[in-house]
Amino acid sequence: MTRITISQAAQHLGKPVEIAGWLYNLRSSGKICFPQIRDGSGIMQCVAVKAQLPEAVFDALKKLTQESSVIVRGKIRAEQRAPGGFEMDVEDAEVVQRVDEEKPYPVSLKEHGPDFLLDHRHLWIRSRKQHAVLHVRHEVIKAVRDYFDSNGFTLCDTPIFTPAACEGTTTVFEVDYFEDEKVYLTQSGQLYNEATAAAFGKVYTFGPAFRAEKSKTRRHLTEFWMVEPEMAYATLDDVKRVAEEMICFVVGRVLANRRAELAVLEREVTKLEAVKGPFPHISYDDAVKTLQKKGSNIQWGGDLGGTDETLLSENYDRPVMVDRYPAQIKAFYFQPDPVRPELALGVDVLAPEGYGEIIGGGQRIHDLALLEQRLEEHKLPREAFEWYLDLRRFGSVPHAGFGMGIERCVTWLCGIDHLRETIPFPRMLYRTRP
RNA sequence: UCCUCAGUAGCUCAACGGUAGAGCAUUCGGCUGUUAACCGAAGGGUUGUAGGUUCGAAUCCUACCUGAGGAGCCA
Incomplete structure (x- = not known):
């Protein structure tokens, strides 16, 4: 048989x-x-x-x-x-x-509330919709890896225990590391990516990232997965090109291999079929003007809020790239615009249909003196960054990269309304079980 | 951390100051093409917790607990 x-x-x-x-x-x-x-x-x-x-x-x-x-x-x-x-x-x-009828399977085919379902996540993942979402997640991850693997990138994993916060500002999870030492769970592999990029040219890291912010929204997890490519001898324009190519490749794969799952999710496939290059590009300056016309009370110098992202993406049927943000609202390592140094050479990619930011990245500072100055301005402990400064002492080159949040991408592609369903076991503020 | 909302049967909800109810699930019975099958019956409750108001509280008030949505921050 x-x-x-x-x-x-x-x-x-x-x-x-x-x-x-x-x-x-x-x-x-x-x-x-x-x-x-x-x-x-x-x-x-x-x-x-x-x-x-x-x-x-x-x-x-x-x-x-x-x-x-x-x-x-x-x-x-x-x-x-x-x-x-x-x-x-x-x-x-x-x-x-045989499941005992005195204690029947709790997740029936009828409706349930989020609290009940999340408490039974270990069983909930058997149901049709969850199953479809996690299949799409698998396809996205596989496509992302295939894209980088076949475009000259080397996978170089970065550490999860780190000696200091990558970006200093945001809250990090602290862990006891044997006697008398504290380490932190990584928020991003980016700084290490810059080291491996100088060794291998084009690299990517794919792994979990941890954020201890007390964010309580449908767009946040405390533990999420991120793919981060980094390229030596590269600029902001290279980041924009690679990000666009990668997104188109991933969307194409999902459309080719996961039609059945998208049907279970009742996803409007035409919306995904519209995702083709070239993506629209807009400067932060113009984004602020557009948003103000649409009634947002955003001021130049402020970051785009969740509603701002939705308002902006409404104008397009495909992801939109917003670049050249004020340096003051970006991390310390962003290369300034040569013409207007108050701007950072960074880009965010906003998914359509109000799904918000799925990618953030840009060009890094390659000049030693400027990087030293930025560390000081951000009041970061210089000792912890000595190795990072070495990268500017020994063969520094213009380099750039970005990070894409896997769960945000999957949420968008599946057309669902909450990030927590796109990872088998979500970790959120106040929810760490099962 | 702040704002808003919600906790009633295993689940999803109703009852909104006057005897706690329905659908699903479970058990028993019926049905040879069901599509979250259907039909009949049964069991199942300290209404999140602690106080208070009232002749009487699931219902009104206060505090707390738990959860959800949003803000800030970010992927």
Whole structure:
């Protein structure tokens, strides 16, 4: 008997096969019942007819409880009435573990509230929608890696324990490191990326980042995943080009390989099909003017708020790049604009449909004296940055890079309204379980 | 940290000062093509916690706890 996954059903029509999975749903009508089995690759509707089965097998199936693990054997045929288009005529079944009806599976197919679902996240991820979102996440991550791997970037992972906050300003999680030493969970691999870029030319790091800000919004997690490329001999324009190419590549992959998941999510595919280069570019100056015309009370020199990002992205059907922000609202390491030094050569990419910032990046300072001056202005402990300053002493070159938040990207592509559903086990303010 | 909202059956909600209810889930019964199947019946409650007002509180008031949304900050 050949064991197949449900996704392979079309290649095994008419042949005896077995499917190992869990009971997703069951409908029963006296002498016939329809167990729907999920196996992680899809959902298969089965048909069990009393007259054609041993009594024990039929009874076991008819009384099966939700999410009991079960192996079913039989032949598969095309069936229009079945969701998914295929159906198995069950000839035999083996219950691996039966969920006790006295303590039934808690996540029913009916509606639930967010608190309940998040408390049961370890089970919630079995449901169709969550399953689809996490499949899209997998596709996004794979596409991102494929893009960099096939464009001359070397994966150089950066440390998670760091001796100091990368950017000084934001709050970091402090960890006891053996006796008498404190380390911090990384907020970004960027500073280390600059070192590996000088070693390998083009690099990227892909890993978790931690932010201890008490942010309480649908766009924040305390632990999230970020891909950060960095390029030596590169400028702001290179960052913009690579970011655009990468986004188009990722969106294309999701459209090519995850149509079924997007359908489960009821995502408007045309909105994603519109994501093609070139992306619109707008300067921070113009962004502020546009926003003021639209009624925002943003002033020049202030950062774009969440509503500002939404207002701005409403103007476009694809991601928009906003560049040259005031240096004062950007991190210390941004290279100033040569014509207007009060501006930083940084760029943010805002996703369409109000999904906000998914990418932030820019060109880094390569001049030693200027970097030393910035460290002082930001009152950063110079000792901790000596190694970083070395990068400007030994073969410094113009270099640039960016970071993309994986969960924000997945949230946008899936068209869902909360970041927490795009990671298997979200870590948020006040929620660290399960 | 601040602002707003919400906690009633396992779940989703109703009852808004006068006997705590429905759908789903569970159990029992019915049904040979169900699509979050349907039909009949049963069990299931210290209304988040602690005080207060009242003849009477799920309902009004106060504090606290828990959660959600938003602000600031960011990916």
